[in-house]
Amino acid sequence: MPNYLPHTAEQDAAMLSFLGLERLEDLFAHLPAAVRLAGGLPIPAGRSELDVLDGLAALADRNVAAGLTCFAGVGAYDHDIPPVVRALASRSEFVTAYTPYQPEVAQGVLQALFEYQTLVARLSGLPVANASLYDGAASLVEALNLAASTTGRQGVLLSRGVHPHWRAAARTFAAGTGHQIEEVPLVGGVTAWPMGARDDLAAVVVGYPNYLGYLEDVAIARAVADESGALLVVAGDPVAAALVRSAGSWGADVFVGEGQALGTALSFGGPYLGLFAVREELVRRLPGRIVGETADTAGRRAFVTTLRAREQDIRRERATSNVCTNQTLMAVTAAIQLGWLGTDGLHEMALRCASGAHELAERVTQIPGVQAASEAPFVREFALRLGRPVEPVLAAMARRGILGGVAARALDPGDGTRGEGDDVLIVTVTERHRARDLDAYVAALGEAVAS
Amino acid sequence: MPNYLPHTAEQDAAMLSFLGLERLEDLFAHLPAAVRLAGGLPIPAGRSELDVLDGLAALADRNVAAGLTCFAGVGAYDHDIPPVVRALASRSEFVTAYTPYQPEVAQGVLQALFEYQTLVARLSGLPVANASLYDGAASLVEALNLAASTTGRQGVLLSRGVHPHWRAAARTFAAGTGHQIEEVPLVGGVTAWPMGARDDLAAVVVGYPNYLGYLEDVAIARAVADESGALLVVAGDPVAAALVRSAGSWGADVFVGEGQALGTALSFGGPYLGLFAVREELVRRLPGRIVGETADTAGRRAFVTTLRAREQDIRRERATSNVCTNQTLMAVTAAIQLGWLGTDGLHEMALRCASGAHELAERVTQIPGVQAASEAPFVREFALRLGRPVEPVLAAMARRGILGGVAARALDPGDGTRGEGDDVLIVTVTERHRARDLDAYVAALGEAVAS
Amino acid sequence: MSAAGGRAASAPLVGRESEPTMFELSSPGRSAAQLRETGIAPRALEAMIPAPHRRDDRLVTVDLAERDLVGHVTRLSARQYSVDLGAYPLGSCTMKYNPKMADEVAALAGLAHVHPAADASLTQGWLELLVTLEERLCGITGMAAATLQPAAGAAGELTGLLLMRAYHRARGDARRRVLIPDSAHGTNPASVTLSGYQVTTVPSTERGLVDLEALAARLGDDVAGIMLTNPNTVGLFEEDIEPIAELVHGVGGLLYYDGANLNAILGQARPGDMGFDIVHMNLHKTFATPHGGGGPGAGPVAVGESLVDFLPGPRPVRRGDGYGWEAPARSIGRVHGWHGNALVLARALAYIETHGAEGLAAVAEHAVLNANWLRRRLAAVLPAAFDRPCMHECVVTATALKEATGVRALDVAKSLLDEGFHAPTVYFPLIVDEALMIEPTETESPETLVALAEALERIVARAHDDPERVHAAPLATPVGRVDEARAARTLVATEDMAARAGLR
């Protein structure tokens, strides 16, 4: 049994006697006998934390993927996180604090969130961001709820270029909200939007870049939305954002995105960071928390969570979002990581990703049988058609130390479709890849498709 | 070139112009031309910290020893350091502070050192400890200086049971101080003290346990010292101290020891932690820093480095020690590690070391050809005679994943002798060893000596 | 010129000034980033991104030196209270000590550097970890299976309600209402609404428990289920849980357990044994995964046999010698972008494995012991809202104090900051007037409880002697009471908004 309890046996006895009790179990005497657990929990006995740590380290060693050179992306990116970011973000004041309910002793987290909001707003090209949501998928779900409550409508045109898992989550939650989600297929790697005004449309959602890595013409999506008076939701990527037009400049009403790339490790998919920003007019509909600047009684600058009237503890059943706990630590981390990168570092990093991706795309498409899935422009990821099932190819590459990408059909959108086809492989390059990694990739893929 | 400098190019220019200079090199214009370095330093160009980290990690991977089950000790012990100790001791406030010269903003380090001093005093059985010295060897050197300045004499009787490297260091520094060091040999694993009063004797030094792991009769050493009016210096071990009589209770005047076992990793030998404690009468001769309790102007409890009149910056050439920078961080770590262990944890940990060591000693001495080097009692390490050179045996054990101990002759005392003999192996057990590790040890040693 | 990155006057150690924002510290041309040497030739942006897509301006974020970034963030951290500094008796939040060991688990390269889309054959360690955690959580709650996907408690609630909905739908049963006690946490009704159900509120009795008669009166065959926290949000065990379960099950409804308060009953009672069908847990409370200043959390949902087929998928499962993924037959679908907050899940497993069955039972015992001791000790100064044995937290009321002195619960809370403690939750649950909800947790020592009680006693005494001083609190903190109304009136949520508002 671990030693995290500070009570000595004498103290237990003294406290019990203060309460007029004899044994610890007397504390539960008022529980109905039928629900009292007899015989203890059916789980193993405790072990020392060092033994547990060893056991989990042994499990971790069995994750072969951790040792591969990672060309997989699609919303989960293998970027460098420098020691200084890890050191700062792991300070226990950030890690072991609760939600900043007492602003007088929470200026640290509050100010960091204010800075994060500023950075997300700048990335999105929209004026206001919230203090984080669970992940990109959750941001999409909240965006649909926001669009529905703003427009009083339920229809959603959702591009199949949006991450399949996000679409799946949107569909899951639509079972409760009643949103009518229509998915719009990709043709040649970009969305083939239907034309024509509708009176039920709350939102049009486009991925930019889309999950295959391609840059779509967002102006069309904007036009589709305008035609029907719907909001335009752009699902973007914060690294690509350094190089491509911002969601705001395309006229987006809402920006959603996955912020993991900003200082959070791959982590097998979580905890990640849902980015969310809106036009100023929508600010009072923002889901989640938002930090605002104000002053204390002495006039000193101070930060505080604000617009709490929106919050679930006040609105209860009239709320349009139930988000309470969010991803504050990842948001703080993102602000630190962006602070480390800086204006030029972010740009340079994105440029390196793109340069490597373009070089790799050129080289692998020279392998016989390997084709680009689309001629559309891309930033740091792109899709290949291998003309054969992708999984055996990935397995062969893994044996050569390379995680070769993500098989499109492994990303189950949950709608019965299996993505863009069995032979589609999505490949991502980051600033961590060196020339020799690209060489190894080309060789491994060439060998795998030749066999 | 790394980016640790905050100056922008414009700022450089503005600052230079404020100084009436044009280029950065003008700052060095007053240096004689002949000593100005032309052509830059003959070292490689800088690399990004992530590249450097990778390179050093690759070097680290070539230290095969790090992956072996460690039965080596002799002043460097492979104890568990729990995550909580690592987390607390690495707080940047401790790591990146200087010596606490401004007590008003250094109560953190000062109080931690006060607590450390208390704990070392309790371990030693002596009333006053200093705030650390470089390592066990440095503590021994300072103890000899203290004894010499206290007695006005130069003679030292130094048991060969004291760690050979410490003895070597003592000899090195005696070249400056002029101490006359006589080494006293071991017979049957314990010191064979010479009898008879002398008028030149400043100190008698005994290891308890000695470096082979054996417990010597300190009363004899005390008697030898008393006969000649010398100080008794006991070189002890803080883990063994949990089970054996304290230096103070044997009548030691000075306790010296290596504190690495208290929360510091093996670290290839440093930074370690020199423990040092004395009888109250000797406090004004304590080398290094010492923290004392006092109060601030408002009467609040406060800590401060004290007895600075002893310090080298005041005493200059009249000083008896030159120690300035010490091992504060390791001292703070030791206080935290002892805080984690607690009274019972330290006792239990030491008991486990001893239990394992005694079991292993019994088992390996059943291997044909393997004998205990002494029948003297021991705590957690002991010496074996293998009847053959130790190095090939250790090499064979390393191939089976075991660092089998320390070859006595590998510990060069620098006096021409090669320790206790070519066939002596010193074996250490810690609380990290499991039954299966002992089994593996017995098997590996058995095989190695059978071949 | 930009602000000074090396001035520490905002660190409470040496000052009481405000910390500049990172944008105030920013200076163009300054940079901390060091990117690796890749050997890959850089390409011109124009050669990669066609004009319509290319940014025509530089995306300006912030320009800092590493040294200034470190100073800034370190000083911000010094302006932040945390469990590691002292007690955090925040009711409903279970701010217990978070063992540092779990930080090392989350940092293991073999866990942290795994891409979530990597094939199952390459992630067997993670899959085993998740399956093991699911088994433990089922053992602890007495349920059949669990999904680990929900990222927090509220996400778990909504997932659970969608499971409830799918269950009824599958039986062709279009139910419409979910019952919730009036003491419930705000996320409960919000989740119900988002799940497409309507909320029917059930009043509490004067004893602070669900009013059984009122409950019965609200039941009907359009009731999909009931959401309960047990112990409830006033810290009391719903002793009528058996009849409640019988009543709800009687009309074909399901029982949902909001497990935010699971800490109180670990190893003492199990939701499954009480008749609950769906249970969410807040791993960031009960299982000591640190709260991160607001998150991340993890809100797994465990269910009884009849709901297993509806669980979100894909689910990690044991398969022969190894592990794989499986979509449940009638899955409601994904509720997370990947597999849930995996590193939080790993931390929780580490906590469970160190404690084991006995350890978890001891956790509950001491959480309850601490809360009851405090309740009893405070009776004279801040009486409990309900004068009976509580579980892991107690709700006390400052109503009498307010009447006598004008000092309100909020003032007491702010004064506690000056006494060196985080404040309890105030004004929640809504059914208690001038509520202070105190959850000491099991990791606070009796000595700390005494100190906390003494601090509250001092504050109450001060309220009588010198109420102005209590109204003025906190004074020891980096900022005093904050103008929340102004923040809401004129939203300044970013540096750029601050500039537009003339604040920079």
Added chain:
Amino acid sequence: MSAAGGRAASAPLVGRESEPTMFELSSPGRSAAQLRETGIAPRALEAMIPAPHRRDDRLVTVDLAERDLVGHVTRLSARQYSVDLGAYPLGSCTMKYNPKMADEVAALAGLAHVHPAADASLTQGWLELLVTLEERLCGITGMAAATLQPAAGAAGELTGLLLMRAYHRARGDARRRVLIPDSAHGTNPASVTLSGYQVTTVPSTERGLVDLEALAARLGDDVAGIMLTNPNTVGLFEEDIEPIAELVHGVGGLLYYDGANLNAILGQARPGDMGFDIVHMNLHKTFATPHGGGGPGAGPVAVGESLVDFLPGPRPVRRGDGYGWEAPARSIGRVHGWHGNALVLARALAYIETHGAEGLAAVAEHAVLNANWLRRRLAAVLPAAFDRPCMHECVVTATALKEATGVRALDVAKSLLDEGFHAPTVYFPLIVDEALMIEPTETESPETLVALAEALERIVARAHDDPERVHAAPLATPVGRVDEARAARTLVATEDMAARAGLR
């Protein structure tokens, strides 16, 4: 009862109380330790340790819960200034920013978990690291070889002096005196004494440099050598270094370089090229290995060809394809229990490798730029002791201020704490009256220098307007000025002494 471990009133964030000692927090029966399951049968102490050796009492250390230990140490850390919080312009100490990257180097399992006695074949990585560092340090200083054993600067000094001694001895030359300028750091004369030599002090000129004539007058063939810091401790470059070297070498003496101030000349000039024979470096200053609140450090000593054979041993050396250990032919012996402060050495190498030749030169340039800018900027309020270009630090004097206002250097230093800065070194070097020795280092930005200058200007203005307030400083800190005299008068160095003195 013991003190409360969960009360944070000593954290400057919420209070100004003192933190209980860990012994005051201690309560017998409480424990944090968790030891592994080993499967080894425990033995009775009596069966292992015979009675005369066995402790008859339990060694009482302290009894804490992990939660309370964490609270205590975290609060202590909140009571501690550090580089990471803000500037630390402590002259002679080079408190630059310590890149966090080096912390990860020191934490590498393959470095941290290596036993120092393991055979060379098992530690090739470490040996290569040490040999590489030695080569770099030789390149930086212009010397032939180096020992990495000395654990700090003072240990390096003594090592260097013993090398000097061995060198002369080997030539049958029993010299007796070592020259030291009167501005030298106190460790210099102390080390000379411990090396068995006698100190001859050389006065400084009014320009703050070695008095060449006085030096010449003190030379003789009994002079073993001279110890110099260059730039010297008043921050000035000894421009006469060439004639000095010629003079000392002329009588057969050696030149020792105290490299504590090496930061100023990195890539600009090298001790070897100036004629020095022996150089120690403070890696914990110049090479940014953090100072740890007082240590650890590392003080490698580099030497010219003629001294290589005397270096401490064993030394790591390249050997064929690999690396091994070698004892120099006429080695003075060991000066460390093992191989030196190895993890500090690894940090320093990481720092050198990231910077490279150009980066180190830029370090020196900006260290000198910063110091000169401050010197010039402060001229009106706190004039430099020597009005000429300085190197990496400047020594200013408060003599005029004291005469005008009664405010002394110490008062200025304490006031600076209230302004959010660590204080400079005061009353050193001894040759300057009311000295404030300011070393901004290269990692502080121009903005920080301005803020520091403004703070000093405010303090000087206040000294004229309201000297009492300056005398009373610091007020913002956890404790005010500390009674140092009392601490020295009645030594209370442990909790047990405090108890005996009635303080507990």
